[in-house]
Amino acid sequence: MERLSSEVLGSIIGDIYDCVLNPEGWAGVMTRITTAMDAAYTTIALASTADNHGRFAAQSPWNPVQMRVLQDYDFDAIPGLKTAVIGDVDTPVATLSLMSEAELGQTAFFQNWAEPQGLREACITKFVHTSDRIGLMGCTTWADRGIISAEDQHFLALLSPHLRRASLIGDLLDQARVTASLYRQALDNLAVPVVLAGANGAILHANGAAERMLSAQGPILSRNGLLQAQNPAVARALLEAIASAANADASLGARGIGLPVSAPGRPPAVAYVLPLTEGTARAAFRPACAAVFISTTTSASPLPEAVLTTLFDLTPAEARVLLRIGSGLSASKSALSLGIGENTLKTHLNRIFAKTGTRRQADLVKLVSDIGTPLAAH
Structure with a gap:
């Protein structure tokens, strides 16, 4: 199997979505990305933009002492970090695409930290940017590896929207973590509205919070048993996302991440679509093909x-x-x-x-x- 094959991509995406229900799996996902990228290590973090407080972080196994030292470097000292943070989401930034190897070698960060660890360059991808959250994934390579290629960057770009969906939905569940033995019971007890839907958007199950929304005729609606949003364009996008979730994890891409489902002039409400794939931990919710989570937290509104x-x-x-x-x-x-x-x-x-x-x-x-x-x- 090729290092960056579609089979590897799809398998990693499936593991990413399982982290919604089991956040302990993030370290394993980072290890798999490290292997696929032929890298030294991979990190992921979702933090608050207000105070840089971490909502969650994970990394593949590497030198724990040096990882702590890395935290001592400020924002501007790490080559490529600022460019990634102020750039567009889902757009990987490789260090050597910004500067030459000679220029990188002259930086204090490379001389004092990266080079002594036998490292070469990093590729940083911003996968979340909302009004109160920023999420970054970083892959760092060994010195004896070739430069990070366009193919490598494309692979990380394809992973990015799936990281965004899984991390934001997982963030909604932090106060009421779903456990393997109590999936459906936990779902019904969640304060977050959740609707389980079939491939055509048919509502198969709605927890109590979602039922109250449906009864109130907003921000989500039920029309002929199908899940709908107030705005036609959003309603169409929501059904397309659910249909894509039913086909395969990898095909979903950026669809169904942070869809604004509230009516004009009403408080914000945002929908996130999670695929429920057979043969995974999420299969406990089958025959539903997708779980639609509704967030009514103002700060959760996407940009x-x-x-x-x-x-x-x-x-x-x-x-x-x-x-x-x-x-x-x-x-x-x-x-x-x-x-x-x-x-x-x-x-x-x-x-x-x-x-x-x-x-x-x-x-x-x-x-x-x-x-x-x-x-x-x-």
Whole structure:
């Protein structure tokens, strides 16, 4: 089996989703990623943006003393870290794609820490960025390994949205951890609303919190027994995510992560879709194909750009353009605020029209308005 084959990718993704129910599995996932990447070690962390307080962290086995020393380096001292943090989600940043080997060798971090440990470079991927959370995965390679390739980075980019989904859903369950022997009982006792759905979105089971939402006709709805959202575009994206979850873990990608299911003018509510695959710990919930978790925590709302990339498969650059145009800015003012030329903006706009099924800028203003929170707050 090839190191970065689709079979390896799919298997690791399955293990990632099992960590929602069993967080002790994260260390094993990091070990598997390390092996696939032919790396020295891999780390993952989800932290609060307010105080850098860790919500969870895991790593593959490595030198524990040096890992503690690594924590002493500040944000700007680690090559590539700042670029990854301020960059786009799901976009791996390899150290040697930012600077030459000679330039890296001149940094104090490399001379004092990486080189003495026989290490070469790192690749950092931001997999979560919400108003109160940031998640980073880092892979660090040995000195005798080749530079991190485009294929390596593509592999990590494909893993990133699955890490995001699993970590955010797992975060919802921190106060009421589901255990192997009490899956369904624990589900019904969760304060977080959870709906178990079939491949077509049919509601097979809703816990008490979800039942109350359905009875109140919002923010989630039941129409002819199918799970629905208030906004048609969101409702379509939700059903597509559930259908993808039913097919295979790997095909789900960024669909169904942080979908805004609240109606305009109503308190924010966000949906996360977790695939329930046969032959895994999650299979305890079968015959349901997906578990839909609803978060009503205001701070859990995804960033506006993330909502648009999820709903319409936009690139981050296209999402930024849509937010400007959708807020009512003219094309010239939007281009100026984004620091791009008007021709570039027109190119983005044409792609946005095609992906959203719209034709005019006025249609985009209505589209953003109809989605409501969290876009309305932008």
